[in-house]
Amino acid sequence: MTRQSAFSAPGRFWRGNLHTHSNLSDGALPPEEVCRRYRAQGYDFLALTDHYVGIYDYPLVDTRPFRAEGFTTLLGAELHSGAMQNGELWHILAVGLPEDFPRVGSPDFHAWPDQETGPEIAARAAAAGAFVTIAHPQWSGMTLADARSIDAAHAVEIYNHSSAVGADRGDGFAIADLLISEGRNLSLIATDDAHLFDPDHFGGWTMVRAEENCPEALLAALKRGDFYSSQGPQIHDFYVEGDRVIVECSAVETVIAVGHGSSSNVVCGRAMTRAEVPLKWKGETPWLRAVVIDAAGRRAWTNPVRREGF
Template sequence: MGMRAFQAPGRFWRGNLHTHSNRSDGGTSPEAVCAHYRDAGYDFLCLSDHFLSRFDFPVTDTRPFRRAGFTTLLGAELHADATSHGELWHILAAGLPEDFEPTGKDEDGLALAQRAREAGAFVGIAHPQWSGLTIEDGRAMAAHAHSVEIYNYTCDLETARADGTYLLDELLNEGYALSAFASDDTHFKYEEGLAAWVMVKAEENAPEALLEALKAGLFYSSQGPVIEGFSIADGEVAVECSPAANVALVGRGAKSENQWGPNLTQVRLSSERFEGDWFRLVVADAAGRLAWSNPVRLD
């Protein structure tokens, strides 16, 4: 999954999958949210307002705000009972139909996620650290999700609980095939976002092509670093990237390989210790900003 994005046809498109408007608890209009990302040079946006009865279950229609070079995916952040803490699930669903039915009275989070997936959405487990999700929660939702939110900017600002790697890696250890996405989760109350995004490989910047690529794992995530090449041959992983201070492969337990140094742009790392298992690529620049590949399995 993680390397196929770099061999697939097309080009990379920059997008944010998780953010909010005043259709739910955001601080500005859908039109202004779309303009904010478009003006910042993003290629696409999924506006994921909270799908709750108090907001009239919005799947916010952003189609009127598409422009040449900028498109949108319809979506929402879905909620239903109950995590292991007795709290609502937070489930990202990008690519929902506009007429996605409101959450049923007795519909739990797992059934809601599965219904979104069957409706064609890319389904993500949102901010697992912020929610305090356990491995049991992860196992329950992993059968219905495509991806885990590996970094959430607003959770970082508000609670310093932005990381999803602990849950993703435990689920990878158990054999689940999940990708990893980063996002802003911006609400436009005090934060402007533009701090974490996905780079999706597709032949065109169109909703259907982007959605198909997301579900196939043809993307990587970043806070700034650019991954230009990622391949493997003869037991060696080759990475090409924007200037980095650390390029690392991380896997099960403490398994890792890395190269550290100033202005790294081409790195070769052994894949030997990951044979029969999995690894992820993490690129860090001198400012500490990260980029993450999707997982690679060598089993």
């Protein structure tokens, strides 16, 4: 039997948003109010990730004063530098940056010549200790070649609520699954990318398993892949046993096991809290992940497990 690490690691799940903006870049509200709203909504942690560009004076917002009992924050930013293949600026999400991270990247939202490239600024952030994510690939018009070039990424943003609400381009599954099929060890995060002008908040989050709700423990768990992502459903367990994928969760209508290429199997039912999905194509896929969908159409996603583990 192989159990995905989020469901075998010690600790409990903590709910958080890893991509958020304030009025220190292009968001609507000051950092203190953004943190207050997420805390009031029942979130355990928040990363405020304002756009790290010169026109906003490269904000790496110190949210430590807004921590409280039961609620913590991680320091981070959305980094921008260089051009993707479509000529547009890179968006690299970096959570867990140190306070002294250098003021690097684009002076504005244009890809100027002679800038550090996207892969280079991602590697810089990872070397500084950050959890690095390829942000909203569908919204950005990112190519597979673009995504391949980010060697330092820990994760792909597979659901971005702001991009879904504002552009109907909220997912990153095609890019993520192709990279995973090529052997990349990537996890999958869901976020709001909230700016709080529109209903772009409280729509996607990451459930991180850690022994403590503190920045150090959360960041280490993120780097290990000890989490799942959700729009609403809860996933309590996910493992492979023999020729079956087992998922235990809150009440859902659909459970899907997804793998390489066209590999997928589905089980449907009413208010299922446990499903056994046949693994008919075990020999055809090097990896597996699970998706659950509730009666309202809201989804939750596990990180993948590799075939050598099942």
